[in-house]
Amino acid sequence: MPYRTFSRPTEAVRTVRQARLYHQEQVPAEAVEELLEIARWTGSARNTQPWHFIIVTDREKLRKVSQLRPPINWLADVPLAIALVMDGANPMSEAYDEGRVTERLLIAANMLGLGGGVAFFGDESQVAEGKRILGIPPDRLARSLVAIGRPTTTTDHRPTRATPGRKSLAEIVSQERYGARA
Numbered sequence: 001m002p003y004r005t006f007s008r009p010t011e012a013v014r015t016v017r018q019a020r021l022y023h024q025e026q027v028p029a030e031a032v033e034e035l036l037e038i039a040r041w042t043g044s045a046r047n048t049q050p051w052h053f054i055i056v057t058d059r060e061k062l063r064k065v066s067q068l069r070p071p072i073n074w075l076a077d078v079p080l081a082i083a084l085v086m087d088g089a090n091p092m093s094e095a096y097d098e099g100r101v102t103e104r105l106l107i108a109a110n111m112l113g114l115g116g117g118v119a120f121f122g123d124e125s126q127v128a129e130g131k132r133i134l135g136i137p138p139d140r141l142a143r144s145l146v147a148i149g150r151p152t153t154t155t156d157h158r159p160t161r162a163t164p165g166r167k168s169l170a171e172i173v174s175q176e177r178y179g180a181r182a
Protein backbone atom coordinates (compact mmCIF):
# COMPACT_ATOMS: atom_id res chain seq x y z
CA MET A 1 0.00 0.00 0.00
CA PRO A 2 1.51 3.39 -0.93
CA TYR A 3 2.08 5.81 1.90
CA ARG A 4 3.25 9.38 2.18
CA THR A 5 6.74 10.25 3.20
CA PHE A 6 7.60 13.46 5.01
CA SER A 7 10.76 15.53 5.11
CA ARG A 8 10.61 15.92 8.90
CA PRO A 9 8.39 15.02 11.86
CA THR A 10 6.96 18.54 12.04
CA GLU A 11 5.70 18.21 8.47
CA ALA A 12 4.16 14.79 9.21
CA VAL A 13 2.15 16.30 12.05
CA ARG A 14 1.46 19.83 10.79
CA THR A 15 -0.25 18.35 7.74
CA VAL A 16 -2.71 16.52 10.01
CA ARG A 17 -5.68 18.86 9.72
CA GLN A 18 -9.39 18.53 10.29
CA ALA A 19 -10.94 17.38 6.98
CA ARG A 20 -14.70 17.67 6.48
CA LEU A 21 -15.12 17.37 2.71
CA TYR A 22 -14.00 14.25 0.88
CA HIS A 23 -13.85 12.69 -2.57
CA GLN A 24 -16.68 10.27 -3.16
CA GLU A 25 -14.59 7.12 -3.26
CA GLN A 26 -14.43 4.18 -0.90
CA VAL A 27 -11.63 3.96 1.61
CA PRO A 28 -9.58 0.88 0.55
CA ALA A 29 -10.15 -2.10 2.86
CA GLU A 30 -6.41 -2.44 3.51
CA ALA A 31 -6.28 1.19 4.66
CA VAL A 32 -9.12 0.53 7.11
CA GLU A 33 -7.29 -2.54 8.41
CA GLU A 34 -4.11 -0.53 8.87
CA LEU A 35 -5.99 2.20 10.75
CA LEU A 36 -7.62 -0.32 13.07
CA GLU A 37 -4.30 -2.02 13.73
CA ILE A 38 -2.77 1.34 14.63
CA ALA A 39 -5.74 2.17 16.86
CA ARG A 40 -5.46 -1.21 18.59
CA TRP A 41 -1.87 -0.49 19.60
CA THR A 42 -2.68 2.80 21.32
CA GLY A 43 -1.57 2.94 24.94
CA SER A 44 -4.26 3.34 27.59
CA ALA A 45 -4.51 3.75 31.36
CA ARG A 46 -3.41 0.49 33.00
CA ASN A 47 -3.49 -1.01 29.50
CA THR A 48 -7.24 -1.45 29.87
CA GLN A 49 -7.76 -0.86 26.12
CA PRO A 50 -11.24 0.42 26.91
CA TRP A 51 -12.37 0.87 23.31
CA HIS A 52 -14.53 -0.59 20.61
CA PHE A 53 -14.59 0.72 17.05
CA ILE A 54 -17.65 0.79 14.78
CA ILE A 55 -16.91 1.17 11.07
CA VAL A 56 -19.78 3.16 9.60
CA THR A 57 -20.26 3.42 5.83
CA ASP A 58 -24.05 3.13 5.71
CA ARG A 59 -25.30 6.38 4.12
CA GLU A 60 -28.52 6.45 6.09
CA LYS A 61 -26.74 6.07 9.43
CA LEU A 62 -24.20 8.75 8.53
CA ARG A 63 -27.00 11.06 7.43
CA LYS A 64 -28.91 10.53 10.67
CA VAL A 65 -25.85 11.19 12.82
CA SER A 66 -25.00 14.27 10.72
CA GLN A 67 -28.40 15.71 11.57
CA LEU A 68 -27.78 15.65 15.31
CA ARG A 69 -26.41 19.21 15.12
CA PRO A 70 -25.36 21.67 12.36
CA PRO A 71 -21.57 21.66 13.08
CA ILE A 72 -21.40 18.02 11.93
CA ASN A 73 -23.74 18.17 8.94
CA TRP A 74 -20.76 17.43 6.65
CA LEU A 75 -20.73 13.89 8.08
CA ALA A 76 -23.59 12.98 5.72
CA ASP A 77 -21.18 12.82 2.77
CA VAL A 78 -18.07 11.22 4.25
CA PRO A 79 -17.03 7.85 2.76
CA LEU A 80 -16.45 6.23 6.16
CA ALA A 81 -16.43 7.06 9.83
CA ILE A 82 -15.12 5.21 12.85
CA ALA A 83 -17.29 5.63 15.93
CA LEU A 84 -15.34 5.37 19.16
CA VAL A 85 -17.09 3.48 21.93
CA MET A 86 -15.40 3.53 25.32
CA ASP A 87 -16.20 1.09 28.13
CA GLY A 88 -17.46 3.83 30.44
CA ALA A 89 -15.88 2.35 33.60
CA ASN A 90 -13.42 5.24 34.14
CA PRO A 91 -14.67 8.35 32.34
CA MET A 92 -11.66 10.50 33.29
CA SER A 93 -8.91 8.22 31.98
CA GLU A 94 -11.04 7.03 29.08
CA ALA A 95 -11.41 10.62 27.87
CA TYR A 96 -7.63 10.74 27.68
CA ASP A 97 -7.45 7.34 25.98
CA GLU A 98 -10.07 8.40 23.45
CA GLY A 99 -8.05 11.51 22.61
CA ARG A 100 -4.94 9.42 22.10
CA VAL A 101 -6.60 6.92 19.82
CA THR A 102 -8.26 9.71 17.85
CA GLU A 103 -4.99 11.48 17.18
CA ARG A 104 -3.36 8.23 16.09
CA LEU A 105 -6.16 7.64 13.60
CA LEU A 106 -5.77 11.17 12.23
CA ILE A 107 -1.98 10.90 11.92
CA ALA A 108 -2.19 7.43 10.38
CA ALA A 109 -4.80 8.58 7.85
CA ASN A 110 -2.44 11.37 6.80
CA MET A 111 0.43 8.89 6.42
CA LEU A 112 -1.78 6.74 4.21
CA GLY A 113 -2.45 9.69 1.89
CA LEU A 114 -5.93 10.09 3.36
CA GLY A 115 -7.31 12.50 5.91
CA GLY A 116 -9.70 12.54 8.82
CA GLY A 117 -11.97 14.68 10.88
CA VAL A 118 -13.48 14.61 14.37
CA ALA A 119 -17.24 14.89 14.81
CA PHE A 120 -18.77 15.16 18.28
CA PHE A 121 -22.32 13.96 18.85
CA GLY A 122 -23.03 16.98 21.07
CA ASP A 123 -24.95 17.39 24.31
CA GLU A 124 -26.47 14.67 26.48
CA SER A 125 -29.60 14.14 24.40
CA GLN A 126 -27.65 14.21 21.13
CA VAL A 127 -25.25 11.63 22.56
CA ALA A 128 -28.21 9.42 23.52
CA GLU A 129 -29.63 9.73 19.99
CA GLY A 130 -26.21 9.06 18.40
CA LYS A 131 -25.89 5.90 20.48
CA ARG A 132 -29.38 4.80 19.47
CA ILE A 133 -28.61 5.27 15.75
CA LEU A 134 -25.43 3.19 16.04
CA GLY A 135 -26.85 0.57 18.42
CA ILE A 136 -24.41 1.48 21.19
CA PRO A 137 -25.51 0.26 24.66
CA PRO A 138 -26.55 3.25 26.84
CA ASP A 139 -23.99 2.41 29.56
CA ARG A 140 -21.06 2.89 27.16
CA LEU A 141 -19.28 6.19 26.77
CA ALA A 142 -19.56 7.38 23.17
CA ARG A 143 -19.22 10.96 22.02
CA SER A 144 -17.41 11.07 18.72
CA LEU A 145 -16.66 9.64 15.33
CA VAL A 146 -13.55 10.06 13.24
CA ALA A 147 -14.36 10.52 9.55
CA ILE A 148 -11.87 9.03 7.10
CA GLY A 149 -11.43 9.59 3.37
CA ARG A 150 -9.43 11.45 0.74
CA PRO A 151 -10.08 15.13 1.48
CA THR A 152 -10.96 17.61 -1.25
CA THR A 153 -9.88 20.38 1.13
CA THR A 154 -8.97 20.91 4.76
CA THR A 155 -10.31 24.46 4.79
CA ASP A 156 -13.25 24.79 7.16
CA HIS A 157 -16.23 25.58 4.91
CA ARG A 158 -18.68 26.21 7.78
CA PRO A 159 -19.97 29.70 8.58
CA THR A 160 -19.21 28.93 12.25
CA ARG A 161 -15.54 28.14 11.58
CA ALA A 162 -13.02 28.77 14.32
CA THR A 163 -10.05 31.10 13.89
CA PRO A 164 -7.47 29.10 11.90
CA GLY A 165 -3.80 28.61 12.75
CA ARG A 166 -2.18 28.10 16.15
CA LYS A 167 -0.93 30.19 19.06
CA SER A 168 2.77 31.02 19.05
CA LEU A 169 5.14 29.07 21.30
CA ALA A 170 5.80 32.30 23.22
CA GLU A 171 2.15 32.28 24.30
CA ILE A 172 2.04 28.68 25.49
CA VAL A 173 5.44 27.73 26.90
CA SER A 174 6.99 28.60 30.29
CA GLN A 175 10.39 27.85 31.76
CA GLU A 176 10.52 26.05 35.13
CA ARG A 177 7.48 27.88 36.54
CA TYR A 178 4.08 28.72 35.09
CA GLY A 179 4.18 32.06 33.35
CA ALA A 180 7.98 32.44 33.39
CA ARG A 181 9.10 33.25 29.87
CA ALA A 182 10.91 30.37 28.14
Ligand SMILES: Cc1cc2nc3c(=O)[nH]c(=O)nc-3n(C[C@H](O)[C@H](O)[C@H](O)COP(=O)(O)O)c2cc1C
Nearest residue numbers: 016017018019020071072118119120154162164165
Ligand atom coordinates in the same frame (compact mmCIF):
# COMPACT_ATOMS: atom_id res chain seq x y z
C1 LIG B 1 -12.81 17.62 21.03
C2 LIG B 1 -12.99 18.05 19.61
C3 LIG B 1 -14.27 18.16 19.07
C4 LIG B 1 -14.46 18.57 17.76
N1 LIG B 1 -15.71 18.62 17.24
C5 LIG B 1 -15.88 19.01 15.97
C6 LIG B 1 -17.17 19.01 15.39
O1 LIG B 1 -18.15 18.63 16.03
N2 LIG B 1 -17.31 19.45 14.12
C7 LIG B 1 -16.23 19.83 13.37
O2 LIG B 1 -16.43 20.19 12.21
N3 LIG B 1 -14.99 19.83 13.89
C8 LIG B 1 -14.79 19.43 15.15
N4 LIG B 1 -13.54 19.39 15.68
C9 LIG B 1 -12.37 19.81 14.87
C10 LIG B 1 -11.80 21.15 15.28
O3 LIG B 1 -12.66 22.17 14.79
C11 LIG B 1 -10.38 21.23 14.68
O4 LIG B 1 -9.57 20.29 15.32
C12 LIG B 1 -9.77 22.60 14.85
O5 LIG B 1 -10.53 23.60 14.24
C13 LIG B 1 -8.35 22.65 14.26
O6 LIG B 1 -8.41 22.31 12.88
P1 LIG B 1 -7.08 22.25 11.98
O7 LIG B 1 -6.20 21.19 12.57
O8 LIG B 1 -7.55 21.89 10.60
O9 LIG B 1 -6.43 23.59 12.04
C14 LIG B 1 -13.34 18.93 16.98
C15 LIG B 1 -12.05 18.80 17.50
C16 LIG B 1 -11.88 18.33 18.79
C17 LIG B 1 -10.48 18.16 19.32
